[in-house]
Amino acid sequence: MKKIILELLNKYYDQIRNNWINKIESNFGDKLSKAQIKTFVKASINTLIDVVKTSEYLTSDQYLIDSYILFSKSNINLLEVSQIYSFGRFALLHNIDKSEDFNYDPIIIIGFLDEIIEQVFARYSLLYQSAQTKELKQARNRLARKLEMNQRYLRTILHKSDTAIAVIDNNEKYIAWNKGAEKIFGYTEKEVIGKPASFLLPRSERFMEELDYIKREIDLTGDVKILDTERVTKFGKTIPVQLTVTQLPSSDGKSDGRTIIIHDKSQVKQLQQQIDQSEKLAVIGQLAAGVAHEIGNPLASISSLVQLMQRKNNDEQLGEQLKTIKENIDRISKIVRELVDFSRPPGEDKVLLAITDVLKTAVGIVKYDKRVKNVEFVTDMDSELPMINIVPDQLLQVFVNILINALDAIEGEGKIEVKTYLENNFICIDIKDNGCGMEQEVINKIFDPFFTTKSVGKGTGLGLSVSYGIIKKLNGNITVKSKLNEGSIFTIKL
Secondary structure (H helix, E strand, O other), X not given: OHXXXXXXXXXXXXXXXXXXXXXXXXXXXXXXXXXXXXXXXXXXXXXXHHHHHHOOOOOOOHHHHHHHHHHOOOOOOOOOOHHHHOOOOHHHHOOHHHOOOOOOOHHHHHHHHHHHHHHHHHHHHHHHHHHHHHHHHHHHHHHHHHHHHHHHHHHHHHHHOOOXXXXXXXXXXXXXXXXXXXXXXXXXXXXXXXXXXXXXXXXXXXXXXXXXXXXXXXXXXXXXXXXXXXXXXXXXXXXXXXXXXXXXXXXXXXXXEEEEEEEEOHHHHHHHHHHHHHHHHHHXXXXXXXXXHHHHHHHHHHHHHHHHHHHHOOOHHHHHHHHHHHHHHHHHHHHHHHHHHHHOOOOOOOEEEOHHHHHHHHHHHHOOOHHHHHEEEEEEOOOOOOOEEEOHHHHHXXXXXHHHHHHHHOOOOEEEEEEEEEEOOEEEEEEEEOOOOOOHHHHHHOOOOOOOOOOOOOOOOOHHHXXXXXXXXXXXXXXXXXXXXXXXXXXXXO
16 A cells, blocks of 8 residues: 555656645745745655655654744744644554555545645644744743843933932822932932922922923923922922933823933032132232221321320320220221231241141130130040141131131130041041031121121121131132031131
């Protein structure tokens, strides 16, 4: 029987081949080229011949594997041959030898083979569709994994970035808040998410109008809006910020809210204030020398005359009046001296010495003040600080000015602490008092020339300005922190 089937297969090879090619083209012509179809048919018929020869119907055959690879180029679901031809009419070939009444008519054989190929390609269709479905599912899974990975990357970038970034949805609620924003404002992500957009605004109608303006402009144009404004931290401090606001587009081209990049401009503002302060000092310096000269000479003459009148006077009442005149002349003289000190260029006679020595001298001078009897001085000076090249008199003037300022701030009993230490290669000096303290408005003006909170006759408003100028000329920095009714601390870094 095998011999007859093999003879028929060989005899009618072309007819069977053409018949199969037509069937494949009608079913899969849009998926396979003609060359692929011919290769596939040749491999399939040769496989069928081998099956008849060997009766090994479940053996993995390279012909059929090759043909399936051609059929499913993606190779996603490469099946063993047993999955393809261990079914249908192939199983009948196994029983042909046992069939006594099997009709060996060529037409029946060819029809029989046609039925086999119909079932083979029906099976192939199912397998192809299954492979395509599996390939689509795997592609979706790969895309989902890639999307998840990209989202994870974006979340990491968003949350770990030092740049402050926040996101507000269409309901005007915060839906994202990163570490950079937490660093500026002090609020954690958990504390902010779900809060209204107005959460960080200072309490002023102007800022609510600003919020409405941002939303309206972004919704209308979608453009980036850069705005210099103010926001409030967790600790109640109002800080200057610059906001860069952009629309957050949705998949349908509409808006899902807006992203906000926040820049803290506190340091920029401080630098600008320092520049302004330097400009003020430059202007005052230009005027000071001329003013001192114009006032100083007549004042010296007046002072000499008053002293002469005091020596010759025997009238007690007139004596008191002359004393008052002399005290006011001395006050004016002090102002003139401070103006001269303010305008005088730095000397060149720098000396290598220890900061602690100058500071100890300053403390010793201030202790002659009669108010010191109610004030405790506490010193904590690092004796191993590096030496520094400075003009001693200038630095002494700075320390004395700040210490006297501390004495003025203490009413009754109090304490002044003086400390030196090394920080980031800077020599630091802290002068701290537990006096009346200052409001922020006063702190902002404390180094301005002629600014003073003292009563008339008790201060010129030049002491701290002069000190500021001296420290700046030494390439150092001087700052102040203060709380009302708690005290102040001046910090000098050189």
